[in-house]
Amino acid sequence: MAEWDHVTDVVVIGTGAAGLGSALTAREQGLDVLILEKGQMVGGTTSLAGGGMWIPNNHFMREEGIADSADEAYRYLDHVVGNEGPATSPARRRAFVDTAPIAVEFYEKVGMRFRRTPGYPDYHPDEPGGSKVGRGIESQIFDMRKIDQYSDRLVRRAFPRNMPMGTLDVAKMVLARRTLTGALTYARIFAHFIWGKVTRRKLAGGGAALVGQLLYQTMRRNIPLWTESPATDLIQQGDRVVGVVVEHEGKTVRVQARRAVHLGGGGFARNAEMRKRYQPAPVTGAWTSASPSDTGNAIMLGIAAGAATALMDEAWWGPASVLPSGVGVFHVSERSKPGSIIVDQNGARYMNEAQSYVDAVHAMFKHQKDGAGGIPSWLLFDQRYRKHYPFGTLLPGSTPRQLVEAGYFKRANTIEELAALIQVNPSKLRATVERFNAMARSGVDSDYSRGANVYDRYFGDPRIKPNPCLAPLVKAPFYAVALYPGDLGTKGGLVTDEDARVLRPDGSVIEGLYASGNTTASPMGRRYPGPGCTLGPALTFSYRAMMHAAQNRPTSSTGSSSSALDTSPRTLASAVRR
């Protein structure tokens, strides 16, 4: 048997943002690339995402005259993320803020189209360096027909499958029953959807459009993609990774990667064993919204090659409910809408319900650890809330009887009866609701400051005054839904440096091995600084990785030519212009 069955420069593992971003970058630097996808479906968790990308100091902001800078963003990350070990090192944070806008210009240069998400603020807008107007961008609406055979093979949610809408549209649409802008947005999206059908296009927005665009650009460049081809092992020569073992078309195939192997295989949200081993109890992965493909393979490949890991106890957390079918529903806007509160198993409030989703789950864990019964917690709301706002994918006002009978919605005519249904002390719950109602009427949550910053208010209801996040719970029936520590995926993984090279526990580089996205420990540490803080860094570090690999020509099978490469932003910028 020949030593290699297939030879290329770069082997990319995964068809999410991390994998496809690195494939495109490598190809544009003149390298031969092979993309591997373990499943028949493509796009991973990326294709399920809202698709926002946090890109500080991006050119859209500059064009609109909005002041921002890498220094401001760095200052913000310094305050919000802080020092959480090697993943969040100053060098990596600096690399991210310096390169993110350059990377976006690169992706545009290869043919992708983005737009700003104005008004979606940083999640801690009042921290030093925080932005109240937002640093996010997203994919423009994309016609999935362009990706031909893959258009029906994206991992997708039932809704908004094939809907031509973006991040900002979602925030407006949830107010369709409350504001003219909301109603008009709803009508526009629906008309666009119908127009797409009439013109036989498959219009999509969000993460699906992002994957669609990335995939389309790899197809235009004839980059081979092997689906149903899991990478099962990394091949090392001496200290260097030089190839991959792949299960392909019923055979075990050895693929040489002359320049690099890039791990973009996502995290381990769906691997119950890893979640039990690394994450806080009682997390098992049952409450995640990540793709079924998110089973930790790429992280395990890295560990087997000697890589260090960090932040393995973390995830892109968010309070989630679980439908009787077992599907997790990640709740963002529902927690900010007026007429709702979150209580623990003693019927007490214990957090600002509208805060960032990651912080909300940290509060749940802490409460649980303190013995106060935070898991599950209960999201309580009244009939007015149910009438005005969607809940998960349920339209306003629609509360299917089956969901009540199955116990997903607890429903009662009085707060005391509701307390009995959720096994909470009735007088305690009554006292909590009365205290909250009084604060809601005054517009000031003196306990947890809900609605005090622009992030909280972004998902509020502007028709409710004086605080768009606060309204009393007064109109029967009253509802309760159990909340668990859900997530959008995990954020711990392989430790990488500022060029996305995978590191050993002693800090040395595993030559030839790069990683980005949820396969790696996140530069965002334990926080979620702003909209798109998983996809923004994923695409940025994929870009840095392959810019580095393109310059880093190995001199022998066991070593590399140089470790003193100039990957400064200036060099990267000139590479983009080339």
Ligand SMILES: Cc1cc2nc3c(=O)[nH]c(=O)nc-3n(C[C@H](O)[C@H](O)[C@H](O)COP(=O)(O)OP(=O)(O)OC[C@H]3O[C@@H](n4cnc5c(N)ncnc54)[C@H](O)[C@@H]3O)c2cc1C
């Ligand atoms: C509902 C939802 C909304 C979200 N919204 C946002 C948002 O707006 N902004 C944001 O920044 N983030 C968002 N996220 C999070 C974001 O989607 C993920 O963090 C991100 O997509 C991870 O990208 P990735 O490329 O690392 O992994 P993935 O997109 O999961 O891709 C990994 C791919 O690798 C493949 N793979 C794994 N192992 C192997 C192997 N051994 N061989 C071959 N292939 C393999 C997998 O099958 C998969 O296709 C959201 C997530 C969800 C669930």
